Amino acid sequence: MSAPATAPGLVHRAVPYRDPEHHAAVLARPISDALEHDRRALVVVDPRCRSELERTLGPDAGVEFRAPEQVHTAPPFTVAGRWGRAVRNALTDGADGVCTVGQPVELPGTDQAYWTRLDLALTHALHGLPVTLLCSFADVDGARERAGQLHDELLVDGAPVPGVGRRAEHELLAENPQPPPEDLGEPLLSVPVELGGLGAMRRRFEETARLSGFGPRRVEDLVLAVNELVSNGIEHGSGNPLLRAWRTPAGLVAEMTDADACRLTFPGLAAPPAAGARGRGLWLVSELADVLQVWTAEDDPDTVQGTVVRVTMTPP
Known part of the structure; x- marks a missing residue:
């Protein structure tokens, strides 16, 4: 499996920097170009780079800064899904595109x-999506x-430079397990669910959610x-998944365990095509839940048998 080709409209570049001043100088041009062409700028960088960017571009330039410690509060696939929603919301609000910037920083859990x-x-x-991702x-x-x-591609001192040594996704994921x-x-609760038991399962979860303090919409x-x-487990898995639930400080956790392995590399991440009814299940789950996590035997055969999918939702 090779890495996917860059999608039309998506420009994904790595940006090397020497220090906060150089970091801001390299980013200022693509960010200001985006703003000048009715594109939004969503920037997640450390405070030193943010301060330099605000000094260079001006505090009223229209850049939407988000603090890394607020963005990176969930597993990476969930964060990526939230990032995608932020971009789609900007496009819905009338932006012609979005310039986004991310930066690895030292945070708990990363x-x-x-x-x-x-x-x-x-x-x-x-x-x-029409996105420049730096x-x-x-x-x-x-x-x-x-x-x-x-x-x-890398963006080196403002100039695009071809990258070297691009590797296949499945290799990188295997070497960097969650x-x-x-x-x-x-x-x-812990109950096996078959097709005929979906109605009873929904009623049990509705009651569990109400008792856990969820309001009507969140229920x-x-x-x-x-x-x-x-x-999804019934249709595409073994047909008899196990469903469990817990109350935790983070909220109500629901988990489906199935004997069959899920073979989707990035389940629930990409929005399905507007036409057609299939392929929407896990994406809809990721849109509704605060956190969606998927483990498979292919990812981690030593700790997972089949597939484990967890969702976490917070009241109200």
Whole structure:
């Protein structure tokens, strides 16, 4: 499996920088060009680069800054899905396109595997959208080689330079695995579900959500998400998945475990085509849930048998 070709309208480049001043200087041109052509600018960088960009572009330039510690609060595939929603919302609001900037920073729960998986996921979440995606990185020894494994192009001092050594996604994902499913203890409920039991399952989850403090709209979202999750396991998996639920400090967690392995590399990330009814299940789940996580035996055969899919939703 080779890396996907860059989608029409999607420009995905790695941006090396030496220091915060150089970082801001390299980013200022593509960001200002975007704003001048009715495109939005969504920038997630550390405070030092943000300060330099505000000084260079002006505090009223129209850049939407987001703090890294607020963006990177979930697993990388979930963050990529949120990024895709932010871009689609900007396009719906009338923007002709979006220039987005991301930068790896040291945060709890992030490591090299996190940033690698996020970079790969962003390519899929933004596929086909009019986006310039700039991935900044500190220009230290070996960094350009690592960036070349993920990007076809680098933006070096404002000039596009071909990347070298692009690698296949499945190799990078295998070398950068996500943490295995956390043991959440004794579940609130644990039930195998078959096609004829979907109605009873929905009623049980509706009651569980209400007892967990969810309001009517959020109850509806949760029941729909869980229904799509289990239906997907019934239709495309073994036909008899196991559904469990827990109350946690993060919210209500629902998990489907199925004996069959999911073979979608980035499940739920890309919006399905407008035409046709298929391919919407996991994408709809990712839109409704706060966090969607998928583990498969192909990803981690030592800790997962078949497929494990978890969704986390917070009240109200």
